[in-house]
Amino acid sequence: MTALATEQVTGRQLVNAELFNRLADFCAEEYGMERSVAERVMDEGLAFLDVMGRTGESLSPSKVVDPAWHTFMLHSTEYTEWCLSRYGRYIHHAPNSRYRDKAAMVDVVGKIRAAGYAVDESLWGTTADCNEPACCGDGPCC
Structure with a gap:
């Protein structure tokens, strides 16, 4: 019996590579992140936005992922066109x-x-390690 692999998508696939790189560069510079961290944050932020866009639910990002949303919104033309x-x-x-x-x-x-x-x-902030703010910042788990 062979198990079928389910391919997971990433948030970065929701925009073209040039835009993703501009967003990651801005996020890194604006929020003082290493470029590799900014890429991960933007990737998660885009996936988060897609879930909200598709479901219509009002969700909150983690404090760490929130800069992705801010970054994209500051690129207002691209963000507006993407949403619409x-x-x-x-x-x-x-x-x-x-x-x-x-x-x-x-x-x-x-x-x-x-x-x-x-x-x-x-x-x-959902891993076993304690991550702010979801765990040590204002959550009950620590």
Whole structure:
């Protein structure tokens, strides 16, 4: 019996390579991240946005992933066109950090994973290690 491999998609596949690189460069510079970390953050942020766009649900990103959304929104022409062409509407950012506890992040990660995306749990505060803010910052797990 052969198991079928399910190919997971990544957030970076949702935009062209040139735009992804511009976003990752901006995110790294603006938020003081190593370029490799900024790439991971942008990848997770794009997957997160796609889940919200497709489901219409209002979700909160982790504190670590939130800069991806800010970065994309600051590229307003590209962000607006992306939202409108994919979902027929603009995805507004209405910050509400009180929903960043570990349980909320586990739920968000589950929705992203259920949509077929690979998830970097270290950016969501859902790994066994304690990660701010979902775990040590304002969550009950530490």
